[in-house]
Amino acid sequence: MKPIHLSVGKFNVDVIVRLDKFPEADFSVNTDVFEILPGGSATNYSVAVNRLGHTSKLLSKVSKDSVVKPLMARLAEEGVGLDLVEELNSLPNYALILLRKDGGISIVRRTIDQLLPTAEDVKKYNGIFDVVHFASIHPSVVTRVSKMITYDPGAYSKYYEGEEVDVLFVNKKEYEDVKGKANAKLLVVKMGGEGAMVIGEGEECYSEAIKTDVVDTTGAGDVFDAAFNVFYLEKNSLEDTLKLANVAAGIKVSRIGGTSSPTLEEVMQKLKKTSIKAKCK
Template sequence: MRPIHLAVGKFNIDIIVKLNAFPLVDSKVNTDVMEIMPGGSATNYSVAVNRLGHSAKLLAKIGKSPLVSALLTPLAEEGVGLDFLIECEKKPNMALILLRDDGSISIVRRTDPSLLPSLEDVKKYSGMFDVIHYASISHDIIYKDPSAKIVSYDPGPYASEYEGEEVDILYVNEKEYESLKTKANAKIVVIKKGKEGAELIGSEECKVEALKVNVVDTTGAGDVFDAAFNVSYINTGSIEDSLRFASIAAGLKVTKLGGVSSPKLEEVVKMLKDVNINVKCR
């Protein structure tokens, strides 16, 4: 039986537009990229987990909209469990992702705080999952289920509010780490550094280099890294192997458009054979 993950967070409608410069007043610009996709960190994580060989269910609140219903269909086709979604009489969360030619992004969001699952919502499903991952949500929703093998947290924009709740793995970027390193209460802290790779602090300290690729879109790369590390760590228990696996998965993701465009397991396995990703631990 495949290990099962619960991804707790948001479901977004992502609108991705390639735009290198804003049009002037009363002018127009053309673009060759304008896509609508399911998104949100927990959503991206769920798809990645399924593509990498485990199973995932998504715990999120969704606003009522025909567009939301349409975007749930491809998630179901990916195998993401949607039976824990909570429908609300609210406008859905949306993100306008402005994509540049170099793959970098800027994001304009409409986020309704009431469209977040609660601590009580999470506790309902205690004892059902091998991994619980909290993605871009407030720290006060975290429940450290004692039956889970891994409880991980990627606070994203909520990093400055983190008060040191105990988790097994804490995922942050460099800026987030600087704001909370005195409060990081986790067995493993992973600091994601984009094209510079990642650093891990735990019983040992490790650094992994990034996969060298032509970047198309960085949306969701961090979520894919989180998913890949958790999947590999459950499978192998090896920090070095998991860092290498996660670095390759995140690198492959940025070659494709959209946060849910994560690589499949066979793509990562092939790249592991073809490319030497250096990991140094001490």
């Protein structure tokens, strides 16, 4: 039976626009990229998990606004379980993602507090899932309801005070917030084009990133988290898990949108064609 992941966090309406600089007042510009897509870290994670061969459900709250329904339908088509998603009368969460020519992004968010999952929401599902992943959400929501708890605080890293998890995912900037406080079996530091490292289980492992043409980095960290959890659950070594997660994230950045994650077959094929160094000490 496939492992089942619960992804806890926000569902966003992602509006992605390629724009290197804002037009001056009273001027307009054209763009070749203007997409409205499902987004949010928990959403990106759940799609990636399914494409990599495991099963996922999303625990989130969404607006009943008409713009949300077709985006939720896309998630259903991906096989993401939506029975734990609660619809509320509120404005939607929006993320305006400004995409640069080099693939870098700037994000403007509107987050509705009413749509944020709570610890009480999570406690209803104690012991049901193989892994529960908390994505870009306040650490107060992180709750031990599964044998494997993983957490990527994202912008909430500054509020982390040592909440216990099995895997803690951070980027280089967030690492400075959690350094000395990390209470995790595995601490994973994502470094973008410089690769990633994991510390734990008596090892310190590093894997370089794959070389690729960067189109859009939106959701790359979420895809990395999903791939790491999937391959770690499949009993791969830390070295191989880290390498495979880097490959998955590398494929994602060559595509537009946070949910444009690779399939398991795509990851394995890319790994065969790519020379990627990894080592543990």
